[in-house]
Amino acid sequence: MERRNTPTKEAVLELLVKSGEAMSRDTIEQKITQNINRATIYRVLNRFCEDGVVHKIVAEDGKQYFAVCANCDDKVLSGHHFHFRCIECETIECLPVSVNFSVPNGYQVASVNCVLSGTCKDCSR
Numbered sequence: 001m002e003r004r005n006t007p008t009k010e011a012v013l014e015l016l017v018k019s020g021e022a023m024s025r026d027t028i029e030q031k032i033t034q035n036i037n038r039a040t041i042y043r044v045l046n047r048f049c050e051d052g053v054v055h056k057i058v059a060e061d062g063k064q065y066f067a068v069c070a071n072c073d074d075k076v077l078s079g080h081h082f083h084f085r086c087i088e089c090e091t092i093e094c095l096p097v098s099v100n101f102s103v104p105n106g107y108q109v110a111s112v113n114c115v116l117s118g119t120c121k122d123c124s125r
Helices: 007-019 025-031 038-050
Strands: 055-058 064-067 081-086 092-098 114-118
Touching (some): 007 038, 025 038, 025 064, 038 055
16 A cells, blocks of 8 residues: 655655755754654654665664665665764764674574764764
């Protein structure tokens, strides 16, 4: 079943695409020009995740971030890629490198959430 497009969905997606970075729900709520409550923003973000429009990144502090992965080639990375969170400017970005890992026999990996923390290339200068 195809989901209908709404002004709220368009506004949230446009913000994520234009920003080019992962954003938390509270950041989206602060930056969006429409008056949208937090439950609606979460609902929209979770549906985007279900539909493969954005992906969710859970940082080491448990905070959720959402991103449109513009620099990622899903055919190569298949959703298994690292993210980097800068402890200086607090941005999160997708790193365009595939993740190679193995698990013991009998285990099947459904998803991977890899977040590296440190100082980004801009803050390191």
